[in-house]
Amino acid sequence: MIPLLLGGEMPHWSDTDPAGGAALATLAAAARGHTLIVGPHSFPLIDAVQSRQVTVLVRGVPDAEALAARYASRAGFEVCCGSVAKLAAVPAYDTVLALDGLDRTGTTESDGLTWADGLAALLAVLRPGGQLLLGCENPAGLHRLLALSEEPGSGDWAAGDRGAPAGLPQLRERIVGAGMSVLRDYAAYPSPRSPRLLASSAALADRSLHGFFSGALRRAGTPEGPVLADPRPVAVQMLNSDLAADLAPGWFVLAAKGGQATLPEVVLATESGPIHHLNRTSQGWIQQATNPDAPSPVPTGRNLLDAPSPVPIGWNLLDALLDAARGRDLPALRALLTAWQGGELAGIDADEIVVDGDGRLHDLGLGESQDPGPALRHFIEAAPGDLAELIEAMAGIEAAAGGAAIRPGVEAFREVAAAHDRLARELGEARTTINWYEERLAARDTELARAYRIIALLKGTVPGRAATAVRGALRTGKKAARTALHQIRKS
């Protein structure tokens, strides 16, 4: 297969870090009919597109050649190379998939391709009734807010497009303004190109799901590389502040002229493998776990996920435990720890458990079960450090060996700074303690010296001398008696 050069292609260029991951594969699997994939997408993501006719457009010639080699034997597969602006404006596709967004669809040869230009180019090739699956990085997303300062990369040959959507509402408006309906929108964590969690803004706004999302956001992991702070607790705080959709690293939309979305409202790709889909029904939120390698639901080893099941409603146990620990509410902490470590879920991490209104614990099924020790250790590491031994005593078990090396868990300067502050505080406390001991020691020395002086003075008085003489006579008599006794025994 020889890539079709549309124009504006970049002979030397290859895009790194393409859109990918199991969560996005759920979206890719929704493609139907003749499908156009625009921008860099990983091979597994392209594999997830089941359409018989697939056209992929990339801008770098090496990428196009790699695609052509990889899919040489796949019938109905075509590779194009060039700028998205060079796409013939002919409605030829039933699905357009641009999960990497529009930022990497222009080339050095095209002058000032804006986000709006890119969207127009994609919509122009959609057939009536066609669907668009589009990704969009949030320029003010959590990943950017917590990123270290970086020099512009070789892909940043142009200034950022100020006309690109600055928020999820704007993204929806732009799609609707182009005559499409947004059937589904998603906030994506922890990265815009390879998210593990996709959640609709409606689902994120539903407080009854906060127990689930608190765990899911933590389980979604962290972006690669150094960051200013561990994004997981920040994401949970954003969830509680109703900012999780606004400050998500990226957004995805499913748009069409009409119809209804068939995609789930929430997609979570867990580290252990299963993909969780959440949907709203008349009975409430239902979750279903599937294995990405098998199309039908499969057992995960945790019975509650073998079949669709209600999503537990309540408070995330880790949040409840941390609240109790930080507030030094020891009765509440004891009750939670006893319920957790004394029950069947002792080997489940606290952020994978929801506490309902009656205090019952429910497994979210987000990870593998393990020994209680590591699970307790994970909580202890998140809790105030001075409570570690107390927590173990309350739980009635010893936490697994851990240590400072696990903390902060990601290369996070905020946590490093916190560790620095903690060590400085502990050093200060140790110095204060030493000073206090030295002061006590000095005081004792003073008291002792005073006592010696009193004794010396007392020895100089008449009664003192008499007492000394009596003591001397007694010592002499005692000695004489011992000698006499010794002589008698010898004789």
Added chain:
Amino acid sequence: MHHANHYYGHSYVMARYCGFPGDPPRIRGYLQHGWNIGDGLAPDHEYVPGVPSFVWSERTRRRAWSMGRRRVHVTGAPLAYLLAMTPPSPEPREGTIWYPFHGWEGQHVQGDHDRLIADIKDTEPGPVTVCLYWQEYRTASVRRRYERAGFRVICHGYRGGWWKDLDPGFLDRQLGELLRHQRVASNRLCSAVLYGALAGCEPAVYSDPMQLRDEKDLFGGRQRIRRQWAALHGTRVDPEVARAVAVDELGADRLLTPAELRALFGWSGSRTVPPLLEPEAVA
């Protein structure tokens, strides 16, 4: 700094524009000296990190950036500055100036000059001036072949070597010839065709493009040039389109002021003009 900055008298043109009438001060960086579809540097000039590049067009800057080049500035082509400094000529234009594709120093072109001559005769309506590169011009057999065809044969001169045999008037002569002609043509899209289009000639690119011995097609090569700038190929080309392309590729809409150029080239502090040093003098 770089010997190629003096090719075709480029550094002299820029110095004149910046108010230095004599020899140019040293340009602190590398000045693009020919149109290309890569990063603006010539294939035999390695990029040196930290050394600024002064390229002709915004497109070239974007390409250079994407290739990891930094400190890349768009200045525009020296010919665009020269044209801006040149008053309009009252003389009528006539005929075609034709630039057969040529090799550069040490390179050899393989192609059929007779076929090229026949194509030129079939196409060009008026008198033809053939401008040969100095190598071909000095090769009597090649030069005479064009002369026998009835063409006026000229050479703009030697572009200059490693700080030796520099020709401050090269570009002036080339622009002077372009302004005399109605058309500019070549068998490959090249700097001269773009120069001509900017100078008001009707451009054309046709006939056998010939090729260099062991020629390597970098950045997509000839095929890409034909596809990306298809509008400039053919015996008749829309002059408005051609002019827009020339403006774009030569950065004629991005020319800097003398003060800005002086700042970029490191000439701001140049009160007196240092003489160009021959390598022997340096040694």
